[in-house]
Amino acid sequence: MSKRYKTAGPDIVHEKFGDDLVVLNLASGQYFGLNTTGATLWEALIAGHSAAQIGADADTSTTAQAFADHLQNLNLIEIDESVADGAAYTQISLNEVPVIEVYDDLADLIVADPIHDVDAEAGWPKAPAEQS
Amino acid sequence: MTQPQLKVSPETLIADIAAVFEQCETVFETANHTRHYTVADRTFTAMSDIAPYLNAVDVAVASDEPPTGTGARIFIGVAGQNGCPALHWDAPYFEERRIEALLKPTRYRMHYFHPLNYWQIFDRQTSTGLQIMTGPDQHPAWDLGSPLRNFFQWELASYGGALIHAGTLSVAKKGVLLAGAGGSGKSGTVLSGMLSGLQTIGDDYVYVMPKSLQAYPLFNTLKQDSAGLKRLGLLGHKALPTRTNWQNKYQFYINDLGLTPQPKSISLHALLLPTIAQSSKTTTVEISAKQAFLALAPSGVSQIPGDRAQLYAAAAEVSRNLPCFQLNLGTDPREVSNAIRQFIEEI
Known part of the structure; x- marks a missing residue:
């Protein structure tokens, strides 16, 4: 059975910039920049379409599934057992490799959570020395 | 007079915050000092017994317009003094994001800085805020550079910005x-x-x-x-x-x-x-x-x-x-x- 996905809870938010996309995990503080292909796949996957549905050919489906696995490993999407088979997605062909850029440097700023992690001398949002 | 200590727990967060506001209703009437600030065309009324804190807010907040309407009201107090309760975070950790997610669909917002037991709580429905500290100057070091900042966001978010x-x-x-x-x-x-x-x-x-x-x-x-x-x-x-x-x-x-x-x-x-x-x-x-x-x-x-x-x-x-x-x-x-x-x- 083809796997369907949804965003991994309310901590995962995203914004579109032209053809690109930025996903933020509010819980971890990590940002993820997706290129045009990545954004296209993201939108199709979180709309509940399986990798098999997305691909116009076997290679595209394979790429889409690998991308979905990557997103799942990054805790950005999770399998949605509740989605039934729906109308087929307009199948796409990929002109470039989907890319996810991970911005970890921001996590220290956002996470500091629980706030016991905050440096009591320097204060928010500076993380304590042993973590920075 | 000894003021009560109120427990705030993640398990009973909404009820606990409501109880804090209920306990604090009289502090707005008995505060010795009141200031009005107009920020982004909205009035914020700050009430406190801590005159030096309000003086610092006067200097830092960009407001020289007369008040327009009632707006939001914020009490800044010292725990245990003049009717202001002491608050106790009744859990081993304060997980900022977890609490934020819990409060998101509710009328409340809050911030807690545990090293100083410094609290900011806001009721968006009544535009009422509480900033409770353990002493008149027991605020985070960065606080006076942008005082009441969280309250400004929590109130002004209702106006599209x-x-x-x-x-x-x-x-x-x-x-x-x-x-x-x-x-x-x-x-x-x-x-x-x-x-x-x-x-x-x-x-x-x-x-x-x-x-x-x-x-x-x-x-x-x-x-x-x-x-x-x-x-x-x-x-x-x-x-x-x-x-x-x-x-x-x-x-x-x-x-x-x-x-x-x-x-x-x-x-x-x-x-x-x-x-x-x-x-x-x-x-x-x-x-x-x-x-x-x-x-x-x-x-x-x-x-x-x-x-x-x-x-x-x-x-x-x-x-x-x-x-x-x-x-x-x-x-x-x-x-x-x-x-x-x-x-x-x-x-």
Whole structure:
């Protein structure tokens, strides 16, 4: 059975910039920049379409599934057992490799959570020395 | 009289917060000092028995308009004094994001800084806020640079805008946002611009309506290290305090620089990301909204608890709606300011 996905809870938010996309995990503080292909796949996957549905050919489906696995490993999407088979997605062909850029440097700023992690001398949002 | 200690627990959070507000209802009537601030056309009434704290708020908050309507009311008190309860976080950890998520669908917002047992709680339905400290000066070191900041966000979020962590420069109420992490040159660029005749509504936080792209001042505070002040010829200026703040920066105020009054609002026409380029001439290079967003959003989202998703969305909308540029800063402050003036006038 083809796997369907949804965003991994309310901590995962995203914004579109032209053809690109930025996903933020509010819980971890990590940002993820997706290129045009990545954004296209993201939108199709979180709309509940399986990798098999997305691909116009076997290679595209394979790429889409690998991308979905990557997103799942990054805790950005999770399998949605509740989605039934729906109308087929307009199948796409990929002109470039989907890319996810991970911005970890921001996590220290956002996470500091629980706030016991905050440096009591320097204060928010500076993380304590042993973590920075 | 001994004041009660109220427990606040993640398991019973909503009921506990409601109980805190119920307990605190009388403190608004008995507070000895009341101040009104008009921020982004909304009135904030601060009540407290701590006159020095309110004096510091007076200096830092950008407000010289008469109050308009009742607006929001905020009590700033010391736990255990004059009817103000002591609060106790009744859990091993305070998980900021978990609490934010719990409160998101509710009328409440809160911030808790555990090392000082410092609380800020807000009821969006009644526009009522409580800031409870363990002593008159037991606030985080950075608090007085942007006092009541969280309350401003929590209240003003209802009016279509959001606090944006950025500086501004403007000419005739036509302006630009300057965004970037610490060390990017943002504050120095704003200060240099002011000294060269440009205007500002703030160098750290401003309130922005992402759709109309109108921006409003929140704070008069400026911060600069001694090297930056020296570069701008401001070392020894009477506006400077004798001691630096927790960041080893001098914290001072726009109104003390003896400049012409700053605007009450500006229209935004671009988002600039200053970069110290060490070049002889200041230049601009157009960048994508995505690049600009990645510079604009993180620090603001991280520094204002309670509304992270909304702040993220607002920063995205601002980035999409404005042309975005990297600003490669030259080495001569006057040249930088002239370049920005020309940029604003031409855009």
